[in-house]
Amino acid sequence: MQRDIAQLQDQVRTLQSGFDQKMSALQTLVQQALDAATKANTNVSVLNAGVTSTLERELKQSLTPIAGLAAKVDNTNNDVSEVRNSVADLNTSMNKVLQILNDINNNLKVMQAPAAPPPGAAGPGAAGSPPPAADAIFTNANRDYTGGKLDLAISEYQDFLKFYPNDPNAARAQFNIGEAHYTQQKNDQAAQDFDVVIEKYPEDTQLTPQAYFMKGMALKATRRTEAVKTFQALVAKYPRSDSASQAKEQLRALGVSLTSPSAKRRR
Numbered sequence: 186m187q188r189d190i191a192q193l194q195d196q197v198r199t200l201q202s203g204f205d206q207k208m209s210a211l212q213t214l215v216q217q218a219l220d221a222a223t224k225a226n227t228n229v230s231v232l233n234a235g236v237t238s239t240l241e242r243e244l245k246q247s248l249t250p251i252a253g254l255a256a257k258v259d260n261t262n263n264d265v266s267e268v269r270n271s272v273a274d275l276n277t278s279m280n281k282v283l284q285i286l287n288d289i290n291n292n293l294k295v296m297q298a299p300a301a302p303p304p305g306a307a308g309p310g311a312a313g314s315p316p317p318a319a320d321a322i323f324t325n326a327n328r329d330y331t332g333g334k335l336d337l338a339i340s341e342y343q344d345f346l347k348f349y350p351n352d353p354n355a356a357r358a359q360f361n362i363g364e365a366h367y368t369q370q371k372n373d374q375a376a377q378d379f380d381v382v383i384e385k386y387p388e389d390t391q392l393t394p395q396a397y398f399m400k401g402m403a404l405k406a407t408r409r410t411e412a413v414k415t416f417q418a419l420v421a422k423y424p425r426s427d428s429a430s431q432a433k434e435q436l437r438a439l440g441v442s443l444t445s446p447s448a449k450r451r452r
Contacts, residue, residue, distance in 0.1 A: 319349040323358065335365040356386035360396055363403075372403040379403065394419060394428035401435060413441055 316322070326341035342358040342365075349355065363378030382389075382396035397419035404412035416432040420443075423429050433443055 316344075316348040319345065319352050319354070322348070323352075323354050326358065326361070330361055330365060335369055339365050356382060356389045356392045359385070360392050360399075363396065363399060367399060367403055372406060375403040376400050390423070390426070394423040394426040397423070398428040398431055398435075401432060405435070405439075409439065413439060417441075 322341055322345040326338050326345060329335075329341060330338035339362050342362050345352070345358050346355055352358075359378065359382050363375045363382065366372075366375035366378055379396040379400035383393055383400070387393055397415055401412045401415035401419065404415060413436065416436050419426075419432045420429045420436075436443060
């Protein structure tokens, strides 16, 4: 019995010794794992700080040219707006040149027309005398208009319209009155003159769109809202005319969208 107890005690001591050795080894492994985890955490923190710093630096470097590009885009937009205004002014000048060429052509047709009466002489249609021929009055007015004698030309065009309101050149005479007032910077009067063309000669698909455009140009400086409405009316009524293209350029320069609300709703 004692021998069995002694053997049992030896076995217990042997088991205890093995258990202690395994626990010691296990503690060593756990400590190593903890050390490795601490080191990995430190490495991750260092890596995160490095990545964050690198990203911030590269992001700043990337955004710098973008900011410069935005400034260049703004400058380009301003340049484009100036070009559009220059093109619109050029178109207006070209219209005047075309008008002058047309007037010269009319002058060539009536080279033998009498000159305008001197100041103080009996005017056209004075009592007891018939008015001069329509071609004569119109030619004299064109000559004075192209020669820069705008007040005299306006008076002659008005005489022409008084005596020959139904002449084929009546619309051109009224339009030229508006052009003369516009050249003299009498913008309100010019706008009224172009209104007469629009109201009395709607069938003239060449001059009436031009009258819309020139009315808008006359109103643009002081009555912007009315100018915008005039340009929009031109685009709506004569969408395929050269004057409509010029009106669109003016609307863009004024910052007005060319898309109508109804068109937006249909989308």
